[in-house]
Amino acid sequence: MTPRPHASLGRVLDDLGATLLELVHGGPDVARAIGGVAIHDPLDDAAPPPDALVLGVGLGSPAEIAALLRSLSGHAALGLVVRAPVPVSEEVAAAVEDSGVALLGLTRGASWAQLAAMLRSLLAEGDIGGVGPETLGGMPSGDLFALANAVAALLDAPVTIEDRGTRVLAFSGRQDEADSSRVETILGRQVPEKYARVLFERGVFRDLYSTDQPVYIEPVTASSLPRVAVAVRAGDEVLGSIWAAVRAPLTADRTTALVDASRLVALHMLRIRAGVDVERRLRTDLLSTALEGGRGARDALDRLGLAGRPVVVLAMATTHPDGTTATEAALATERQRLGDALAMHLSALHPRCATALIGDVTYGLVPSTADGDERALTIAADFLDRVGERTRAVIAVGPVAAETADLPAARANADRALRVLRAGGARRTARLSDVHVEALVLELRDLAASQGDRPTGAIAKLIAYDERHTANLVETLSAWLDAFGDVIAASAAVHVHPNTFRYRLRRLAEIGDLDLTDPEARFAAMLQLRVLSTSPRTSSQRID
Known part of the structure; x- marks a missing residue:
């Protein structure tokens, strides 16, 4: 099993900060490990575990918050979570400073049960030696297909779980009982544009995302079934939705079951997102450390499974013509998608390849063979041929790094070639030796510009x-x-x-x-x- 970062307060804020939690006041030690999650009970004198994250359920007044902060200082608690908006009075600010306990706010609309489940999930993930699959709500953590089947059984209707972009994340059995549009959706793993457009024009998505209750949707075509859909939320953020193909409106019991299921789906979707983000962040940190070639480079390569091997550095970037209308968010998504595709392509060639998106460049480390960078050029060209011209991407290849100390120079070499490729031209792959003169001209331009020549x-x-x-x-x-x-x-x-x-x-x-x-x-x-x-x-x- 690949080791994961220890469960620290910084990691919790990174994973849940945009969705459930915000740092309201205080300068916590974000690298300090969380010792557990405790729920504050004013009628219970039991002390929380050391370095705990305390959930202050029901706390509202500044005096209550300040008093609890001071009492927690003796237990070395890391943080106190209260419901947002958090009243930060002078008394509360002083209590935070005196106690050293960070004050965090739980996003309005998010439930304490949801937060507690996610926190415990993240803490359990940090236990490297954990044995057995983790569960949320009795379902294997992150198994949306099992969850879709469970929801379908509760509703007696075939179900899909979709993200905000109407992409199908999971679906239940019994889809043959639905209609042709559902079959088309399942096969394409995406709601067809012609149906999505009708739903948008009817205002279905507006209604769906403005309520936490299921929405009944009339058939889109004469041959299709009605739908019942409910938004999947984490606080104020809409993560996706659950869609059931039904023949009549749901009963009150099934409506309640669908609402409850949406909360459980939210936990699983958050868990998947947190797990993917953690793995990406760990791999990015390790690859970045290796490429820098410092004191931790050898250990980073060892954890990537590349220690003691000569490797070739690949550097991939997307290029866009002047006047492109793509948003920064769309470009970031495109870079991540291409990076994931490169990772899959390289892993099929060698199980020890490592890739990570660092800034706006995806770097790859490929174990070298006798032909070194020549083979890497062939691999890069083959990958770009596979992804086609829909996304303009270029890949530079560095020289073989025989030792850990050679990696910074190999990366710099690949970066210089990549800059030439990004500047335009017919080339899509190159080594620095292929574009050395062009690289020198670009560097002379930098020098001239810096001196105002x-x-x-x-x-x-x-x-x-x-x-x-x-x-x-x-x-x-x-x-x-x-x-x-x-x-x-x-x-x-x-x-x-x-x-x-x-x-x-x-x-x-x-x-x-x-x-x-x-x-x-x-x-x-x-x-x-x-x-x-x-x-x-x-x-x-x-x-x-």
Whole structure:
């Protein structure tokens, strides 16, 4: 079993902070392990366990909160959770400072039972040596399919569990008793767009997400069955929904059962999300530590199963054309999806491959063979061919890192090549040796920009002339240099007649006082055009 991070307060805040909990006041030691979860009872003098997270059920006034905070300081409690909004008076703030106990708020709408179950689930997850499957509500933790079958039995109707994007997360048996639209949904693991559009136009999703009670939905087509759906919530956050294909409205008992089931589904969905996030975060931390090559790199590689092996570093990023309308959230989702796909692709080739999304780049460590980076290039190209052109992605390949100390240089090597690939062009995979000159040009541009360098000499004169006369001399010179002096090819590149192009060449030589027969002058001009910001015009207006 892969070791997981110990259950600390910082981890609880990371996993549940956006959904159930918020840090209201105090600067807790987020790395300190939680010793247990205790529910405060004013009629019970039993002391909570050391380093406990205490649930202050029913506490509302600042005086009650302050008194409990001070009493908990003697038990070294880590935090006190009370129902939001939390009144932070001067008395409460002083009690937090004096006791060292952090004050947290439970999101409005979330239940204490839900919070307690999630906390105990996370604490149990931190027990590395735990034996046997964990359960929530009598169901194996995270097994949404078993839960869907249980709900279907309670409602006597086939059920699907869906996320906010109408993607099917799990479904029960007996789907053959439903209709063709349900079968289509199950096969595609997504509500078909034509049905989702009808539901949206009817305001079904608006009604569904604005209540915690089941919503009865009339058939979408003449041949389909009605539906009963209920939102799955964790506090104010809607995680998804449960849909049952029914022949009539639910009875009162079944309505209550569906509402209760939605709360249990929420626990399982949160548990799945927390578990996935923890695994991702652990792998990201280990891979990041390994790539940095510091004191903990060898231990990180050992935990990744790559210690003592030569490895190749892969670096993958998505590229998007200028003017893209995708939101940052959509881009982040796309990067994560591609990273997961790369992880699956690499694991099929070698069980010890490791991948993680660090920033906006997905890094991979692939055990090296005799052909090293050549094989890694083939693997990268094969992966990009499989994912197709719907998402534009590029992969750079670093050199073989034979020792742990070689990893930082290998990563830097891959990063330099990746930057060239992200800058555009036809290449989708490359090693630094394949794009070394382009990488040097990009780095020279950085240096020039940091020093505020601008074009000088002949290039500066041509830029000034172009700006005054709406001319194209800089573009003409650039095309001629790129074509190695071939006027026919250069004139075709800028879409003008060769004679017009020759005239422009003579003009730019005169205006810029540029000797085109001098190789040093040509090199200087080309270097400035490549490295410095000249903003050459792309039109082909005629100069008279």
